[in-house]
Amino acid sequence: MEQAGTALAGRIAERRAGVGDPRALVGEMRRSVLLVPLADGGLWSARSGGVRWVCAFTDEAALARFALLHAPGGRPVEYAELLGARIVDEVVPSLGEPAGLAVDIATEDGSMFFPPVVGIVPDGAAVDAGEGVRA
Template sequence: MEGLRTVLAERISGQRAGIGDPQALVGEMRRTVPLVPLAGTGLWSARFGGVRWVCAFTDETALAHFAVRRAPGDRLTDYVALLGARIVDEILPTLDEPAGLAVDIASEDGAMFFPPVTGIVVDGTALDSGVAVEGGGHGR
């Protein structure tokens, strides 16, 4: 799976440089198995701009940069490897608020956010879908 993570990082770099294909980037995110740090009994996330962002990393180096900034010292960061499609199709919809995926947030030039909008998350949880979903995300 290491090669797939490298492809995602390359697609993110291209997109940030203004030469990427957004649909190909989303497709690659869905096919990739990023590393997601654990916090307590769930996935590590942060709230910003009214969105809960589940944080994921393209490889162990990117995760290590995050871990050093978040938990300095010799503390280990536990994580799971999850298929990107599983995160956006199955996990994000179970959260009780708008949720997206943030990739490589500790990298100044490699971070990418996949917001809770149509084409990234399931339609019923996309903020731009206009459809409210019972027991999960919200449409607005």
């Protein structure tokens, strides 16, 4: 049986290669259990381009690559296991600012960003909700 994180990593690789269905990628992200590092009493995130990105990883190897870059002194990184749907449906809207999900950011040529747009996050948290665009 294929693990959800592995399936998501495969869908990400397809999209980065210019193939695969974007809706299938979003669906796989929603079904996947992701590893989200904890920092300062919350989920680790970064701001870029006017968006707050909740950072998550498809497996422990991807999280370990991140930890090598961001954990002071090589300390272990504590993390939460969250369903992708919970991140984009509950966590992102609770942040009160444009926010999305960044997956596997420390993986060379393997990262994928799920921006705060209709079809990925709830309409109330989507930056394009007033434009009538559907993903």
